[in-house]
Amino acid sequence: MPPQTTTARTVINSLPRAVSRQSSRLVSTWRVAQPNSRPIAPPPYKSHSQSFQPLVQRRFKFSTVEEAKSRYRSGPFSWKAGLLFVLTGCGLVWYFRSEKERMQRKRIAESAKGVGRPKVGGPFELVDQEGNKVTEQDLKGRYSLVYFGFTHCPDICPEELDKMARMFDLVEEQRPGWLTPVFVTCDPARDPPKVLKEYLAEFHPSFLGLTGTYDQIKAMCKAYRVYFSTPTEVKPGQDYLVDHSIYFYLMDPDGDFVEALGRQHSPDQGAKVILDHMKDWRGQLRTK
């Protein structure tokens, strides 16, 4: 049998069936509309058609075809959604960045704490520029910025001490009384308290200058892992220079080493590093 006749037959056969189905629906809706009629089970296709229509209308409430078309074109994105997306993104980036920085600082600050870690700093006993005894206990309770140098230093120490004075002023502006600037001489033979006093007065009145005997200074430098090359035996009148490490050591109020600041830091950068660490401090403080 040729295929064309088959399709024609199926169309003819289905026709009366479709007509009868439509009429039966008409009848059934009319019956439901009658209040006192016997309840009858609705045909399955009727419930389907009724629940499907309102659902479609609720999801796409468009008054015009143009509106629907534009909604279709832009998809689920609107300027509000975009703004929310950008703001959330910015917020998350900011949060994670600041948190990352905080964690990095914490890691630096805590790398010197705990058991089995190399320790910078420690107990010492020296005299200040007034001749008073100073120990590590006197520095506790506040942050301290420790620098090693000598008064006969040709270029680097004076520059670094000016930088330290600037850094100290910047920190003092924001957190007065939190920081002690400390200068320790590596050349105790030529830097007694009186010389230190005259020398440091030219940099900042708040500087604490520390000196002592050769052995005391040697122990101090060892505790701070500072290299220095002061000759032990010097003939009177012999001039010499001292080679030494040129870092600022930031110590926290517990007397633990926090971070070393070097030549690469400008006064503002150095002050920022110090202030950031101070922001993270949760321990005890003894500000004057």
Added chain:
Amino acid sequence: MGLFSIFGSTSSNSEETKRASEIRTGAVAPSRAERQRCWAARDAYFACLDKAGIVDALKEDGAAAAAKACGQESAEFDKDCAAQWVTYFKKWRVQDIQKKARLRELEAQGANRMDVQTDFAPRRS
């Protein structure tokens, strides 16, 4: 030369000359003003050496050329700075010139520059 007549000076500025000679021998540490004076003399001397094309003023041939070309500046430098400082700065100059040349060489090879300052310019930022 008037520059070297410090030992036979009058009593009015004998304090000053005593102090200057103490600084030169390293008996006292220079004050801020004295440091500034020394640095200025150093910069003038180094500028003269630059002009004369002398790198090392400590080696024999360099020292002879420097004495000839920058005698005046050298005398000022010796007068205003401690003898130890003069030697230190002259050595530093050689190293600094070598360091800068090496950095230029590395940069030509495509090395990345790091934030390191080697001159004496004040770092106020």
